[in-house]
Amino acid sequence: MEKVIIVGGGPAGLFCAFKLLERGYSVELYEQTTAVGKKFLVAGNGGLNLTHSEDLEPFSKRYGQCSRLFYELLQEFGPKDLRSFFSELGVETFVGTSGRVFPKNIKASEILKRWVDKLKADKNFKLFARHSLIEIREEQLIFKSKGELIEVPFEKAILGLGGASWKRTGSDGKWKQLLEKLGVEIKEFLPMNCGFETKWSTFFIESVDRAPLKNVGISFQNHRLRGELMLTPFGLEGGGIYAISNFIREEILLNGSAEIHLDLKPDLDLDEVKKRLIKRGKKTSMSNHLRKSLGISKNHNILLKELVAKEDYNNPEQLALNIKSLKVVLQTTRPIEEAISTSGGVALSEVNANFQLKKLPGVYVIGEMLDFEAPTGGYLLQASFSTAWRALGSFKKGF
Ligand SMILES: Cc1cc2nc3c(=O)[nH]c(=O)nc-3n(C[C@H](O)[C@H](O)[C@H](O)COP(=O)(O)OP(=O)(O)OC[C@H]3O[C@@H](n4cnc5c(N)ncnc54)[C@H](O)[C@@H]3O)c2cc1C
Structure with missing residues (x-):
């Protein structure tokens, strides 16, 4: 059975874990904080807006300079697919008067619990919390956990390390230096959806x-x-x-x-x-x-x-x-720390069509760590799922 290492337990990483297990891979998920999905929970405090119901054409325009890329990504995995995924978790969704899509009568914490419970119920899934990725070597990821260095061999790894706001949720953007050291261009983090x-x-x-x-x-x-x-x-x-x-x-x-x-x-x-x-x-x-x-x-x-x-x-x-x-x-x-999201991240010129890093074959980057920006309204979470889905295109069947 093929193993995939996922680093970062945000929605993008958790979604990949779910789909990879379905496809017969074994998955190890490494997360630097004590638990996964902390930013997802924070998003839940303000009325979790999962996606938007508008047509793909206007939807993709929300991604500004990246609208053409997102038009394609949304055709592959759009708002309807995202809603179907949540219904797989037993979460009903509804379209609000603004056209935004929300979960129906369920809190973000309960959604996350169901999501993680499903992952943990699979014997091919292992979660390593308090593991911070600090270095990528050829065929080896180096994590720091409780003061110790841990070497994890890999053939394929997916990084969903998030942006650089709300550091207390674990999305501290420190991965920037780690990838820059390997010659990957990272666009400067700037506050987006900010005061x-x-x-x-x-x-x-x-x-x-x-x-x-x-x-x-x-x-x-x-x-x-x-x-x-x-x-x-x-x-x-x-x-x-x-x-x-x-x-x-x-x-x-x-x-x-x-x-x-x-x-x-x-x-x-x-x-x-x-x-x-x-x-x-x-x-x-x-x-x-x-x-x-x-x-x-x-x-x-x-x-x-x-x-x-x-x-x-x-x-x-x-x-x-x-x-x-x-x-x-x-x-x-206002300071970047307070922003709902960040612009900047891994330059899109650094990845191939499946979000695999050109300089580090076998390593994929997804979610908010990519250099795109979008307003609030469900466009951020949708982007995490749609970019993850595209990367998953490289993982057909793990048997
Ligand atoms: C207040 C607030 C409200 C929001 N509301 C909404 C909303 O209603 N709708 C919407 O669409 N979006 C919303 N968002 C944005 C949305 O939550 C994010 O865009 C989304 O969580 C990004 O998902 P991600 O998986 O890419 O990254 P994240 O959710 O940021 O997850 C990244 C994970 O990687 C881990 N990590 C980082 N570095 C390392 C490392 N070196 N080693 C190991 N692990 C690491 C982090 O600890 C974290 O768990 C909101 C955000 C905030 C702050």
């Missing part, structure tokens, strides 16, 4: 702390979307900004800051906002009038006061313009 910092006044920080801004329009260069933002003491975060965080990040890297514009009333046009603002009773304060005429909440109002000059705040025409297009200058990204 941004801006300079709020002390008054703003003290009065708002953290507060959601629901249903806002967000524009940056030619990108326009609608979503939810979170005001935080350091700046902004939330789904609304994550989706375009790579473009904002690039602008900051290039020019030192990035200007985004918020539309606080995306369902009303500018004329309507102006019309409502002009009809203010003499004794009504602007804050009250904003609340009554436009439903501007306390937090929206504090944001307006923070960013709009006093004379413009009291001028209905100017205030309307600001409500429809409120400029926020973002100075920097």
Whole structure:
């Protein structure tokens, strides 16, 4: 029986283990933390979004420069296949109103338990936790475990070592040096799906702390979307900004800051906002009038006061313009550690069509450790599965 070594117990590695056992291989899975799937569990805290239901064409566009590659990958293993895989684990899924796909009535921890239980029930599966890959030699992987060096011979190994955010989940990106030493080009890790910092006044920080801004329009260069933002003491975060965080990040890297514009009333046009603002009773304060005429909440109002000059705040025409297009200058990204995912990783020019490293035949790289980026919305997990599936194409039958 042929043996495959998998390193990294994230969704990509666990999926490979499952499929390889099905195909009759024996599998040894090495994971550097105490348990597998820690980032998957973290993803579960925020409503585990497994994939998206949209058509493959728009779906693949979410991968930006890699959209052509992902169009192919999704045809081979797309959202429907991913949902079928979860149903093999006894996990039903459903499409939410946003088109996102979620597990039905089951927590991430229970899904992971079922997944791992199935693996462990197979006598051809062995799990080695607390084993950190520190070196790859010809036909040998070197792990460090409890201070000891362990040499593991291999013919075929699959690495699913993840990106470089949320280090406490084990995805520490330290593998970068290990592969670079072997001449493999690794693109710099950068935060993706991340928050941004801006300079709020002390008054703003003290009065708002953290507060959601629901249903806002967000524009940056030619990108326009609608979503939810979170005001935080350091700046902004939330789904609304994550989706375009790579473009904002690039602008900051290039020019030192990035200007985004918020539309606080995306369902009303500018004329309507102006019309409502002009009809203010003499004794009504602007804050009250904003609340009554436009439903501007306390937090929206504090944001307006923070960013709009006093004379413009009291001028209905100017205030309307600001409500429809409120400029926020973002100075920097939040630290990579906090980002939901990272851009960068193994350069795609370093792998062949099956994600086998050209410089290290027999070694495959899959999942977030590859150099691609995508917004949240299920696109990240889908990518882990789809890249893993492509690599599995090299493992037909292990008998
Ligand atoms: C807060 C948060 C919410 C998220 N929500 C979603 C969501 O709703 N939908 C979605 O699609 N995606 C989501 N993601 C992203 C998603 O979880 C990741 O993209 C996905 O887990 C990547 O899978 P992976 O298998 O490639 O890597 P990972 O899950 O990062 O797993 C890599 C594994 O490799 C191990 N490892 C690393 N280096 C070594 C080494 N040297 N030796 C041995 N083992 C090693 C790590 O310990 C880890 O267990 C979220 C992420 C975060 C942080």
